Amino acid sequence: MLNVQEADVFYGDFHVIHRASLEVNQGELVALIGANGHGKSTLLKAICGLVPFQHGDIYYKGESIKAKDTTKLVGDGLVYVAEDRRLFPDMTVQENLMLGAYLERGRRRQFETLEHVYTLYPRLQERRSQLARTLSGGETQMLALGRGLMSAPELIAIDEPSLGLAPNLVANMLNTIKSFKDEGLTVLLVEQSLFLIESFVDKIYLLEEGVVSLYDDADVTKK
Ligand SMILES: Nc1ncnc2c1ncn2[C@@H]1O[C@H](COP(=O)(O)OP(=O)(O)O)[C@@H](O)[C@H]1O
Ligand SMILES: [Mg+2]
Secondary structure: OEEEEEEEEEEOOEEEEEEEEEEEOOOOEEEEEOOOOOOHHHHHHHHOOOOOOEOOEEEEOOEEOOOOOHHHHHHOOEEEEOOOOOOOOOOEHHHHHHHOOOOHHHHOOHHHHHHHHHHHOHHHHHOOOOEHHHOOHHHHHHHHHHHHHHOOOOEEEEEOOOOOOOHHHHHHHHHHHHHHHHOOOEEEEEEOOOOOOOOOOOEEEEEEOOEEEEOOHHHHHHO
């Protein structure tokens, strides 16, 4: 479903990602892990058409993303949930959610999806009329994920959802991400560590100083 082949990413002269290759098959939940500053967000943004890449190519559903902008990719079901959540602080919870359904793809089933998001995250339903700025860190992350779901993704790319969350909330939030997979979504999940995700990911890639490698069970037991 997603195939990254030897992609390079630069910020000006700064070479961040070096010949990255990775593959996510339909229905898989794949983790991309690595320490802070090693290029995880950069690679995820390149995959979602938000930063340009050089060399190689990135294919989504068999087609190069080169000729597509982010809106087109979202319209094709490739949906990105940013590390910094990117919400509209002065809009309500429900208005933020509905913005996720602004393209035809999400709009078609927006009310069913909204119900589904509220079932998954009852806190959002309770707070649907509150301004996004008044939410706690955990609720803000629920809203970012809920808004992603409102776009009706086929592949949802989620950047460090546990970042900044109170430790007691992380397991719950990661469980809802596991439920995305159980419902048939394909998930590319970026995290700093395997903490709490190792048991349910199908495949793990490790990003070290811009270099991607497959992280297999043998490696896990070695470390
Ligand atoms: N917009 C940018 N312009 C220049 N350098 C950047 C930019 N964004 C990130 N970087 C740098 O690229 C490297 C990788 O960053 P990032 O992809 O955010 O890593 P991670 O998500 O793994 O923490 C870091 O050295 C960071 O400082
Ligand atoms: Mg990051």
